[in-house]
Amino acid sequence: MNFKISLAKKTLVFYSIIGLVISCASIYNLIWGVILHETPTYRIGVFSLFGFIVFPVLLISTYLKNKCVIDTxxxxxxxxxxxxxxxxxxxxxxxxxxxxxxxxxxxxxxxxxxxxxxxxxxxxxxxxxxxxxxxxxxxxxxxxxxxxxxxx
Known part of the structure; x- marks a missing residue:
């Protein structure tokens, strides 16, 4: 028997929903605000420009750190x-x-x-x-x- 579960499942669900919004907004800000200069860039920072990279990496590391596998x-x-x-x-x-x-x-x-x-x-x-x-x-x-x- 091999049972896998994350010990921080509620946290991962909550932050994955927020992460989707942050990722979309950071891609929008990076492409249309910084690269194309079509919209004003309100803030330049890690989450406003590269949140689509940083946030998924944080989610994956949280999952790997809290992954629990129960064997026989x-x-x-x-x-x-x-x-x-x-x-x-x-x-x-x-x-x-x-x-x-x-x-x-x-x-x-x-x-x-x-x-x-x-x-x-x-x-x-x-x-x-x-x-x-x-x-x-x-x-x-x-x-x-x-x-x-x-x-x-």
Missing amino acids: DSVHIGKIKYRFSDYDFFITTYQLSFKDRPLFSIFKKDYFDFVIKETGTNNIVFQKDLDIFRKDIELIKRALPPGKIKYR
């Missing part, structure tokens, strides 16, 4: 491999007060963390906020072996 014997996050025999996996649930909630999920009460601890020493080697949908959290729970996932 290990979990790969980014370039690091965590074996089931050496690490314990936790999905922790916590609640935030209204003033501490992020702007884009202000009405959401429950937040989740994905925590990986060493088996012998209980040192936390990885902790990440799960910025994914609730359905994806259930898929992660089903993809990990039953004895290796713990809840808090």
Whole structure:
């Protein structure tokens, strides 16, 4: 079994929508504003001229950094491999007060963390906020072996 998911799926969806607008506007500004001089160039900067290159590169690097692959014997996050025999996996649930909630999920009460601890020493080697949908959290729970996932 090989299960792949991005641990920052909501962020990627949100920024890909914004990135489409920024990319179109930066291409327009570069071609018609700077090269052809048909419209005024309001601002010359990285996102106004080369946003169609910079923003997709940022999206791809965010995806690669948060890519999680669950195999039959290990979990790969980014370039690091965590074996089931050496690490314990936790999905922790916590609640935030209204003033501490992020702007884009202000009405959401429950937040989740994905925590990986060493088996012998209980040192936390990885902790990440799960910025994914609730359905994806259930898929992660089903993809990990039953004895290796713990809840808090």
